[in-house]
Amino acid sequence: MSGQPARLIAVPARPSGQPVRANTVVSPGTYVISGVEAQAPPVANASIPLTLLNDAQAEAEAQRPESACRLLEQIIERWPSHVPALLLLGCLRQSGGEGQEARRLYRLIHEKQPDCWQALYNEALLDLAEGARETAISRLKEACALAPTEPEPMFRLALALEEAGRYREALVWYKRAVGVRETFPSAWLRAALILMRFGLWAEAAGAIEHCLDSEEDGAAMWYHYALCQLELGDGEKARMALEESHRRRNDSAPVLRALALLSVLDGNLELAVRYERAATEYGEPSASIIYRLALAFQERGNHEQARHFYRQAVQLDPSLAAGYFN
Numbered sequence: 001m002s003g004q005p006a007r008l009i010a011v012p013a014r015p016s017g018q019p020v021r022a023n024t025v026v027s028p029g030t031y032v033i034s035g036v037e038a039q040a041p042p043v044a045n046a047s048i049p050l051t052l053l054n055d056a057q058a059e060a061e062a063q064r065p066e067s068a069c070r071l072l073e074q075i076i077e078r079w080p081s082h083v084p085a086l087l088l089l090g091c092l093r094q095s096g097g098e099g100q101e102a103r104r105l106y107r108l109i110h111e112k113q114p115d116c117w118q119a120l121y122n123e124a125l126l127d128l129a130e131g132a133r134e135t136a137i138s139r140l141k142e143a144c145a146l147a148p149t150e151p152e153p154m155f156r157l158a159l160a161l162e163e164a165g166r167y168r169e170a171l172v173w174y175k176r177a178v179g180v181r182e183t184f185p186s187a188w189l190r191a192a193l194i195l196m197r198f199g200l201w202a203e204a205a206g207a208i209e210h211c212l213d214s215e216e217d218g219a220a221m222w223y224h225y226a227l228c229q230l231e232l233g234d235g236e237k238a239r240m241a242l243e244e245s246h247r248r249r250n251d252s253a254p255v256l257r258a259l260a261l262l263s264v265l266d267g268n269l270e271l272a273v274r275y276e277r278a279a280t281e282y283g284e285p286s287a288s289i290i291y292r293l294a295l296a297f298q299e300r301g302n303h304e305q306a307r308h309f310y311r312q313a314v315q316l317d318p319s320l321a322a323g324y325f326n
Contacts, residue, residue, distance in 0.1 A: 209225070
């Protein structure tokens with residue numbers, strides 16, 4: 001159901017926006033106190049863990065996870081409380097299918113830095129993968145409380161609530177997510193889908209309008225916008241939206257069928273036939289659209305075409321046989 005794949009969070013930052021202490025570069029130098037010989041700082045070079053962390057991140061981005069893990073383990077061996085290293089190592093273990101090891105690392109983080117929402121978020125993804133949805137929802141709510149300006153945990157919480165059938169709660173969290181990040185197409189679309197479920201077509205259309213210019217699954221955005229406009233009785237806007245959806249993705253069977261239906265309603269049966277044939281190439285044929293074509297050709301007096309489409313429709317759905325002769 002998710003509009004996008006779950007993304008592990010690997011860059012810890014406190015909700016206040018201040019960097020994590022272990023990730024703060026401290027330049028090496030000397031302390032000079034009047035009357036006392038200069039001494040080296042307590043940490044010989046506090047930038048060493050950050051350098052290793054940057055190297056590990058580069059290795060991970062280059063798809064060399066084992067090399068990245070070795071570097072992170074070096075950091076943790078010398079600095080056991082280095083939360084960024086623990087978190088990135090947990091992400092790599094989780095991505096590699098080592099869920100239990102990832103959990104161990106996330107729980108270490110929770111002991112050392114209880115306000116690290118990223119560890120809670122990532123562990124919630126493990127819960128969801130294991131079917132423990134309620135546990136995941138609980139963790140995600142805690143993550144949202146720790147990071148009230150971060151939209152990712154809000155979105156994942158909303159998605160989990162939606163999957164649990166708790167649509168009104170989900171809608172609240174989708175709205176919070178877009179309140180924090182207005183340019184969040186997936187959250188706008190999922191909110192719109194819930195509004196459509198409730199029959200709030202104008203509000204749903206308004207939600208989708210916030211992301212119609214998005215390149216993120218733009219075909220789906222325009223398709224659902226067209227459905228809203230059809231329900232609102234604006235056929236012209238619906239047609240425009242469907243054509244834009246088709247322009248962005250020309251192999252969507254639902255979009256092609258909707259265009260076929262509009263063409264039937266407009267009386268452009270030849271165009272409707274082309275759309276329906278194209279839709280069948282990319283998905284299962286639609287008995288209802290084909291049946292509408294049969295009736296439309298019958299009304300036009302083209303009985304040969306009417307019989308042709310009627311036979312196709314009845315093969316797909318034998319219950320349509322009675323209606324054709326009534």
